[in-house]
Amino acid sequence: MSRKTKKSKLTExxxxxxxxxxxxxxxATAAGVTLAPxxxxxxxxxxxxxxxxxxxxxxxSEVRWGMLIDLGRCDxxxxxxxxxxxKENGLRGFDRPETDAQWIRKVDISDPKTxxxxxxxxxxxxxxxxxCVDVCPTGASFKRADGIVLVDKHTCIGxxxxxIACPYKARSFVHEVLEDQKPHAPRGKGTVxxxxxxVHRVDADQQPACVEACSDTGGGAMLFGDLNDPDxxxxxxxxxxxxxxxxxxxxxxxxIRYRNL
Amino acid sequence: MNxxxxxxxxxAVLMAxxxxxxxxxxxxxxxxxxxxxxxMGLGDSCVKDTDFMRRNHMDMLKHQxxxxxxxxxxxxxxxxxxxxxxxxxxxxxSTPVTVASPQHFCRSCHDYAAVSIDCFxxxxxxxxxxxxxxxxxxxxxxxxxxxxxxxx
Numbered sequence: 001m002s003r004k005t006k007k008s009k010l011t012e013x014x015x016x017x018x019x020x021x022x023x024x025x026x027x028a029t030a031a032g033v034t035l036a037p038x039x040x041x042x043x044x045x046x047x048x049x050x051x052x053x054x055x056x057x058x059x060x061s062e063v064r065w066g067m068l069i070d071l072g073r074c075d076x077x078x079x080x081x082x083x084x085x086x087k088e089n090g091l092r093g094f095d096r097p098e099t100d101a102q103w104i105r106k107v108d109i110s111d112p113k114t115x116x117x118x119x120x121x122x123x124x125x126x127x128x129x130x131x132c133v134d135v136c137p138t139g140a141s142f143k144r145a146d147g148i149v150l151v152d153k154h155t156c157i158g159x160x161x162x163x164i165a166c167p168y169k170a171r172s173f174v175h176e177v178l179e180d181q182k183p184h185a186p187r188g189k190g191t192v193x194x195x196x197x198x199v200h201r202v203d204a205d206q207q208p209a210c211v212e213a214c215s216d217t218g219g220g221a222m223l224f225g226d227l228n229d230p231d232x233x234x235x236x237x238x239x240x241x242x243x244x245x246x247x248x249x250x251x252x253x254x255x256i257r258y259r260n261l
Numbered sequence: 262m263n264x265x266x267x268x269x270x271x272x273a274v275l276m277a278x279x280x281x282x283x284x285x286x287x288x289x290x291x292x293x294x295x296x297x298x299x300x301m302g303l304g305d306s307c308v309k310d311t312d313f314m315r316r317n318h319m320d321m322l323k324h325q326x327x328x329x330x331x332x333x334x335x336x337x338x339x340x341x342x343x344x345x346x347x348x349x350x351x352x353x354x355s356t357p358v359t360v361a362s363p364q365h366f367c368r369s370c371h372d373y374a375a376v377s378i379d380c381f382x383x384x385x386x387x388x389x390x391x392x393x394x395x396x397x398x399x400x401x402x403x404x405x406x407x408x409x410x411x412x413x
Contacts, residue, residue, distance in 0.1 A: 053333075055334070055335050055336055055337065056334055056336050057334065058328075058332035058333060058334055059332055059333035142331070144331070144332075144333060145332070145333075146333070150330070152330055152331070153383055154326065154330075177382075178382075178383075179359070180359070180385065181383065181384065181385050182385065182389065183342045183345065183384070183385040183388065183389050184342070186383040186384045186385070187383055188382040188383030189382065191383070199333065200335075203333050203335050204335075
């Protein structure tokens with residue numbers, strides 16, 4: 001387990017073996033637990049690194065941010081998540097509903113055979129395999145290490161390929177010159193944008209604005225958390241109850257999941 | 262008589278123009294080269310010294326933008342948001358001016374250097390209205406860049 005042993009092994013084989021590395025990691029954790037509980041354990045376990053990231057630390061791929069939306073608690077007439085999103089990110093309409101920016105919207109669905117209906121909030125689904133990233137010709141559309149899909153507006157040329165590729169109709173194009181944007185949500189004419197999962201709030205260890213509004217004044221239908229952390233509430237709930245992804249058949253593995261759909 | 266009157270007139274015009282030149286020189290600096298009026302930031306010093314900032318602020322902003330946007334590293338010290346907050350200038354209505362005003366910190370120098378930037382097509386050019394720590398009155402504006410470099 002010493003550094004010397006590791007080094008000699010690497011020199012011997014001359015290449016990197018990921019399975020060996022993970023084995024060593026497991027051994028280190030086990031040793032930590034046995035020999036010095038409370039000291040080594042904090043440095044290695046996943047759950048501690050997933051929460052309260054330092055300002056100068058990069059987003060980690062050990063985290064996968066996701067959301068579970070319980071449609072049993074989502075009211076037909078409630079629009080609180082949509083208005084909270086607009087307020088938080090400074091989205092203003094120009095009285096042109098077809099082209100106005102829309103990061104989250106309420107979609108009403110009904111089954112013609114039974115007449116049952118549901119109203120679900122739909123935003124960027126933060127796919128594990130995002131088609132918007134695949135088609136972007138400049139690399140502006142990208143997925144952060146922690147699974148949040150974003151647009152780099154510095155390199156976005158406004159071609160709108162991603163808008164066509166997105167099966168969730170989640171992206172908007174800014175048609176107008178904008179003024180007085182929010183400092184934490186830069187957005188401007190000629191670029192594509194979508195839900196950022198309130199990345200500025202997530203980085204500050206807060207919940208997205210829609211989730212907060214839903215629990216404050218809505219039905220408390222939205223739950224945000226780390227899908228990779230087995231101890232998080234969202235992980236435990238998705239493990240316990242059946243949940244669905246929209247258009248799961250596309251195999252994109254969205255981070256947004258729905259209950260009672 | 263007419264000749265004398267014409268001479269007096271020309272002399273008056275000459276004196277007036279000399280006075281204007283002298284006044285302009287007083288306002289700018291001793292070398293006679295017009296300099297931009299650059300507003301002073303809050304606090305004792307910037308994140309680096311003024312000479313360094315003049316040459317490298319664009320690289321620092323670009324570096325920080327990659328760090329923040331791609332990786333989520335949000336060190337406040339080098340963020341554009343902090344620049345805007347610290348260098349906010351209050352207008353006549355005592356709220357921070359936007360980049361639409363020639364008094365705006367970034368514009369004051371970029372106008373002078375004829376460098377057009379597109380940062381503020383997307384980014385906010387003034388602190389959010391609730392941010393009371395930002396912004397300061399025009400009284401703290403130093404008249405020339407020489408003063409700014411000496412004290413910042």
